[in-house]
Amino acid sequence: VANRHENKPIVQVVPDLPTFAVDDGFAYRLPESLARDVQVGSMVRVPLSGRRVRGYVVGMRHGDDRGLKEVVSVSGELPVFTPRLLETLRWCAVHYVAPLAVLLRRAAPASLPRGTRGEPAPPMGEVPAGPVPRLSEASASGRHVRPHYLLASGKWGERALAAAGPVLAAGRSAMVVAPTAAEAEVVAGAAGKVAGERLLLGLSEHPDREQTAAWMRARLTPGSLVVGTRGVALWPVAGLALVIVVDEGRRGMKERQTPTVHVREVIRRRAAVERFNLLFVGRVPTTELLAAGVEVVRLPGRTWPLVEVVDRRDDPPRSGLISDRALMALHLVVKEGGRAFVFTHRRGYAPAFRCGACRTLRRCPACGARPERGDACPRCGGTLGPCAACGAGRFEPLGAGVGRVTEELRRVLGRDRVGEGGSGAPVLVGTERDLVAVPPVRLAVAVDADGLLLAPNYRAGEEGLRLLARLVGTVEQGSGRRSIVQTAQPEHPVIVALRRGDPLPYLQEELENRSALGFPPAGEIIVLEVREPPSDADARLREAVGESGAVLGPAERRGRTRWLIQGSSLGGTRVALRPLVQHLRDSGARVHVDVDPLDL
DNA sequence: AGCACGCCGACT
DNA sequence: GTCGGCGTGCTC
Numbered sequence: 001v002a003n004r005h006e007n008k009p010i011v012q013v014v015p016d017l018p019t020f021a022v023d024d025g026f027a028y029r030l031p032e033s034l035a036r037d038v039q040v041g042s043m044v045r046v047p048l049s050g051r052r053v054r055g056y057v058v059g060m061r062h063g064d065d066r067g068l069k070e071v072v073s074v075s076g077e078l079p080v081f082t083p084r085l086l087e088t089l090r091w092c093a094v095h096y097v098a099p100l101a102v103l104l105r106r107a108a109p110a111s112l113p114r115g116t117r118g119e120p121a122p123p124m125g126e127v128p129a130g131p132v133p134r135l136s137e138a139s140a141s142g143r144h145v146r147p148h149y150l151l152a153s154g155k156w157g158e159r160a161l162a163a164a165g166p167v168l169a170a171g172r173s174a175m176v177v178a179p180t181a182a183e184a185e186v187v188a189g190a191a192g193k194v195a196g197e198r199l200l201l202g203l204s205e206h207p208d209r210e211q212t213a214a215w216m217r218a219r220l221t222p223g224s225l226v227v228g229t230r231g232v233a234l235w236p237v238a239g240l241a242l243v244i245v246v247d248e249g250r251r252g253m254k255e256r257q258t259p260t261v262h263v264r265e266v267i268r269r270r271a272a273v274e275r276f277n278l279l280f281v282g283r284v285p286t287t288e289l290l291a292a293g294v295e296v297v298r299l300p301g302r303t304w305p306l307v308e309v310v311d312r313r314d315d316p317p318r319s320g321l322i323s324d325r326a327l328m329a330l331h332l333v334v335k336e337g338g339r340a341f342v343f344t345h346r347r348g349y350a351p352a353f354r355c356g357a358c359r360t361l362r363r364c365p366a367c368g369a370r371p372e373r374g375d376a377c378p379r380c381g382g383t384l385g386p387c388a389a390c391g392a393g394r395f396e397p398l399g400a401g402v403g404r405v406t407e408e409l410r411r412v413l414g415r416d417r418v419g420e421g422g423s424g425a426p427v428l429v430g431t432e433r434d435l436v437a438v439p440p441v442r443l444a445v446a447v448d449a450d451g452l453l454l455a456p457n458y459r460a461g462e463e464g465l466r467l468l469a470r471l472v473g474t475v476e477q478g479s480g481r482r483s484i485v486q487t488a489q490p491e492h493p494v495i496v497a498l499r500r501g502d503p504l505p506y507l508q509e510e511l512e513n514r515s516a517l518g519f520p521p522a523g524e525i526i527v528l529e530v531r532e533p534p535s536d537a538d539a540r541l542r543e544a545v546g547e548s549g550a551v552l553g554p555a556e557r558r559g560r561t562r563w564l565i566q567g568s569s570l571g572g573t574r575v576a577l578r579p580l581v582q583h584l585r586d587s588g589a590r591v592h593v594d595v596d597p598l599d600l
Numbered sequence: 601a602g603c604a605c606g607c608c609g610a611c612t
Numbered sequence: 613g614t615c616g617g618c619g620t621g622c623t624c
Contacts, residue, residue, distance in 0.1 A: 015623075017601050026624035049623040050603055068624060586620085 005066045009035055012059035013046050013071070016101050020582045023093070023100045025058050029065040034074055040086065041079025041236075043108065045072040056104045058086060076112035078219060080104075085236050088270045096259035097526070097577045097593045103259065107234045109215040110208035118238065121223030122197035127165035128158075132279060132297050136163050139242035139277045140170035147271065147278035149285050149294040151503075153304045153473050156183065156281055157190025160244045161225075163279055164191075168198060168223055172241035175226040177233050177263055179252035181205055182436050187246065188227045195225040202228025202235065230255065233263045233270075240276050243267055247282040248289060249466050251598065258593045264289060265596070283473060284466040284503040287511050288596075291521040302501030304472045305483065309495055312488045320408050321400045326445045326484045327412060334417050334426055338442035342409065342429045343471050345451050346401045355387040356394035362387065373397070400447045405429050432467060440476035449487040453494055457600060458519045462510055465494045465503060472498070520596065524549075524570040526577070527594040528563045534587045537561070544576040560592075564600070 014025040028046050030038060038044065042057045047069045054075065081089060081104065089107055093100040130136045131150055138145045152159055156178070164174035176191070178184035181203045192199050198221075200214040215235055218226045222239030226232055230253055233243075245263060247253075253263040264286070271278045280289060283303050285296070310323045322330075322342075333340045352370050353362040364371055366382035375384050386393045397404055402420060406429045409418040419425030421434030428438065446452075452464035472483040487495055497506035515522040530537060538554055541563055545551050549567025556562070565573060577593070584591045 010624095013624085015601085017623090019601075019623095021621090022623070028624065046624085048602090051601090051623095053601075053623095 007062045008065040013055035016054040029068040029070045037074045039079045041081040043075040078113040080108040096595045098259035109212040111212040118220030125194040130162040136166040140166040144275045147294045149280045149296045151303045156246045157187040161191040167242045171223045172239045173224045174242040176244045178246045179250035200226045202232035230263045244279045249286040283469040288521045307483045310486045311490045333443045340427045340443040341441045342445045344400045344447040353395040357392035358390040360389040438474045444483045446485040526565040527597045529560045529592040531590040544580045
């Protein structure tokens, strides 16, 4: 009797359920009729506790199939991941403390993949000379080399295409990942001219049907150029030889919800496992990437155009937000019919107000909010009244919100000359989120660089430099085009780096500081945010982390309880956190795990 | 995620 | 003595 059951095909299937409990998957008998259609990466339907669910095949073997339930059917005609991609997905599940099924679902297209045959890659246009020829040649011939970083000021589309051209010409595939859909479209626009029909767009805002079609062609057609936002970083691509990541330090490169997957980290992992090459392009690499080791390639000249620094300590007392020098430059731009962008890092009118007499910060007496301008609290609607500390009735704004900067500029330049981002006025006032849509300008002004550099965040300097370099990069080339950065600390290392047009010495120095303090990339941080945690949460967390890291918290923030776990190496902690997170979720709590957080 | 199982109160 | 409420726990 035993003989009849030996050496039968068995598949290991991870059910598509967002729980750690099914991470190892379950064994199912594979009926003869399905044997030809199932591979590692296939999606199947399997019986599980009295119903049928989707599952992903993560392994195949032969053995005794007695007592096993049977795979019901195969969904779609193509496996959605390869064994090598599965290796990276498993690593992600551990690193980001997430159930494996959640990662497997991310690699799959939105609709079922149908069709199994690839078309040959269409012909392509002329291939221009690339900026990193050695990397392009190695990728074209399938040789694995270490990751490169191209320090370049803009023109990502042309540069990416030039680097990918020889790869496509050799019949292998390339991928470009951009931080926003708008930037991916710009790259695609430039790439389309040469790559033609080989260009495949992967934008999460596109309909599922189109995304699945692009996913399918990428999966089947070597010689494709995949361009998209962070989601494409997990796509299986036939003949993938080179991945280009534009501006890996930007927010858009990291998923906001759990699992907080970062494009840089998954793609580095994939490159090592799948043996493809990596090219990062940008003005200011992250300290994480420098610490991981990249070969930095510079183009001749500065990484961004010249920057003028205005020392605000030289201002006469009671002068406004905008220095005379910046005002004169803005006047000139308006007079000549050009455009300018004035950057400030806060929305609203001002981040806070203080009493004109005793300098106490103004707060709503009813709810404690820090109000904006006016006498009504924006949060609770109550009346704010005079200063709670001294009774005086005059308040002065602190810092430079978009509203306040706009108002001040309108007084000087004229009402219709100044507007907020997207208004079409010649002088645009905006924040980081307006930067993507800023057209090339003659003049860029940073109103308050100090507000950026003094942010209470260990990454403030690095991010400030990245942001200011981006701002400076919106200025078109040519004589009379300029950037003005206002600061009260012109000797700050970030301002010095900005002036020099070279981020690397500053980043090296920053790396040493981080090492001394044990901050990333020298150490690791995981943030646990829990809504309605059970009372034993803190004790269990400390037990799970043990001696391998420090636990800070709990702290209450916006209705959530927050812990911070910091350590030089949190490998063991990640594994210990899995059952804890499961326990918290089982007891009804909403758990958000932020691995490698960006804002701390 | 669901579906079984179990342990309680309300009803024929 | 049975039906059904929904709080735990397991799923090849």
